[in-house]
Amino acid sequence: MSWNFPFLRPAAHIARLPDEQVKRLYPKLRWQILESTFIGYAIFYLVRNNLPVVSREMGQSLGYSKGQIGDLLAATAISYGVGKFIMGAWSDRSNPRYFMPMGLLFTAFCNLAFATASSYPIHLALWSLNGLAQSMGWAPCGRSLGHWYSLSERGTKFAIWNVAQNLGGGLTGLIVAYSTTLLGWRSAFYVPGILAVLCAVYLLVRLRDTPQSVGLPPIEEYRNDYPASGNENSEKELGTRDLLVNYILKNRYVWLFAGANFFVYIARYAMLDWGPTYLKEVKHASLGEGGVSTAALEFSAIFSSILVGWLSDKLGGRRGMMSTVCMVPVFLAYIGIIYSPDNKLWLDLVLFGVIGFFVYPTILLLVVSALDFTSKKAVGTAAGFIGLFGYIGRMIEGKGIGTLAERYGWNAALYAVLICTFLAIVLLSLSWKLSPRTARIVKSENS
Numbered sequence: 001m002s003w004n005f006p007f008l009r010p011a012a013h014i015a016r017l018p019d020e021q022v023k024r025l026y027p028k029l030r031w032q033i034l035e036s037t038f039i040g041y042a043i044f045y046l047v048r049n050n051l052p053v054v055s056r057e058m059g060q061s062l063g064y065s066k067g068q069i070g071d072l073l074a075a076t077a078i079s080y081g082v083g084k085f086i087m088g089a090w091s092d093r094s095n096p097r098y099f100m101p102m103g104l105l106f107t108a109f110c111n112l113a114f115a116t117a118s119s120y121p122i123h124l125a126l127w128s129l130n131g132l133a134q135s136m137g138w139a140p141c142g143r144s145l146g147h148w149y150s151l152s153e154r155g156t157k158f159a160i161w162n163v164a165q166n167l168g169g170g171l172t173g174l175i176v177a178y179s180t181t182l183l184g185w186r187s188a189f190y191v192p193g194i195l196a197v198l199c200a201v202y203l204l205v206r207l208r209d210t211p212q213s214v215g216l217p218p219i220e221e222y223r224n225d226y227p228a229s230g231n232e233n234s235e236k237e238l239g240t241r242d243l244l245v246n247y248i249l250k251n252r253y254v255w256l257f258a259g260a261n262f263f264v265y266i267a268r269y270a271m272l273d274w275g276p277t278y279l280k281e282v283k284h285a286s287l288g289e290g291g292v293s294t295a296a297l298e299f300s301a302i303f304s305s306i307l308v309g310w311l312s313d314k315l316g317g318r319r320g321m322m323s324t325v326c327m328v329p330v331f332l333a334y335i336g337i338i339y340s341p342d343n344k345l346w347l348d349l350v351l352f353g354v355i356g357f358f359v360y361p362t363i364l365l366l367v368v369s370a371l372d373f374t375s376k377k378a379v380g381t382a383a384g385f386i387g388l389f390g391y392i393g394r395m396i397e398g399k400g401i402g403t404l405a406e407r408y409g410w411n412a413a414l415y416a417v418l419i420c421t422f423l424a425i426v427l428l429s430l431s432w433k434l435s436p437r438t439a440r441i442v443k444s445e446n447s
Helices: 019-046 050-062 066-091 094-114 118-135 137-149 151-183 185-206 217-221 240-249 252-280 287-298 300-316 319-339 343-370 379-408 410-429 438-447
Strands: none
Touching: 019 094, 019 137, 019 151, 019 185, 050 066, 050 151, 050 252, 050 287, 066 094, 066 118, 066 137, 066 252, 066 379, 094 118, 094 137, 094 185, 094 410, 137 151, 137 343, 137 379, 151 185, 151 217, 151 287, 151 300, 151 343, 240 379, 252 287, 252 319, 252 343, 252 379, 252 410, 287 300, 287 343, 300 319, 300 343, 319 343, 319 410, 343 379, 379 410
16 A cells, blocks of 8 residues: 655665765765754744743733643644654655655644634644644654664764754744744744745755665665664565554554653653743743743753763663663752742753753653664654654643643642653663663564
8 A cells, every 4th residue: 555645755776876986975965964854853843832932922912821822732732743653654654855844844834824813713723733744853854864874873863963953942932032022922933934934945955865765875784783683774665564563563662662751741841831931920030031941941952962862872772771860850850940939030940951951862762762672664653653652741731731720820730740750750760771782682583
């Protein structure tokens, strides 16, 4: 069964280039793939995280309650989560050069249309569609990096690429806050939407599909990095059953990572979605200071993601161990936010930074772990499945925190997040001993 448009199908392999050209082109194209997916994914965040920054101002302008804002966040979270699984499987059988720009144009349209509307049902429909469009961002990046970077370097290279979401998310807080101050809340969707259109054109020019589609050998051959199991080296595109059943639904490790991701995403998005509103209402922060809180969450993870990804490679791929360790300071930071004095905004911003510093490496390592325990041909599907659980968590967080804060106060909402963070630690601790060596044994047993 074909479930792809002809222009989206994976690029065909072509005749291999002479060795001299391989030596010259491979490093150049590896950098080109890393650079283009990095910039493209950063722009995806401009058209995803803009709503929370101006939710209070938009709500006041249009008369939306916290519950309605929570419904917007929950709707986009569940559509993103479901879409990430579906689009992940689709992306594994698509050419990222066309798949990713198409998603960026789709999300740009949703943002531009959202800016022109003043009706809540229309806003709910558009932001739900935006979640679906956003789900076309990660999977083609994962497919590209999985084909152009080998097992022994994935922790480090994925960590470098992962900074894109922190850069994009952090810039969102600043760009949206100050454009709203100057031009009103609708500019928070116009400006990112226009930037997304421009970036889609850029991706179309820069992206490529697999190394073999441009006449280069597989990455394992180029890097002389063959895993113990031959599964990883297979360049055959997987069928639907292999992708969804054999590599995902029957994989107990992927289920473990997905369950942990459910609670990690609640810890991640609680302050991204509601942090600016919380600081404005409880700590009397300004619109600009609320935007700085988003930047603090995002920018703080730039160094930590690279450091933890590199350490996980140096420790033999012990992603579970590193993830468990990282979530403990997140738990402590939420305790600090609950008990910090109302007149110490700087302390809250520091604690926001602590959350970002440690939660983003955890999310990165969960995705890399999934790739370790599946195949580079199934990375989009595996990440989509794990992401589905994460965004179900975000959906519950988006609606739940708004409802708890409105009915019982902000402390009740933050205690709920604290409990979820503890449960994330418990589940991650079950992956403490897992590594790519474990993954190779599992693959060999199942092959």
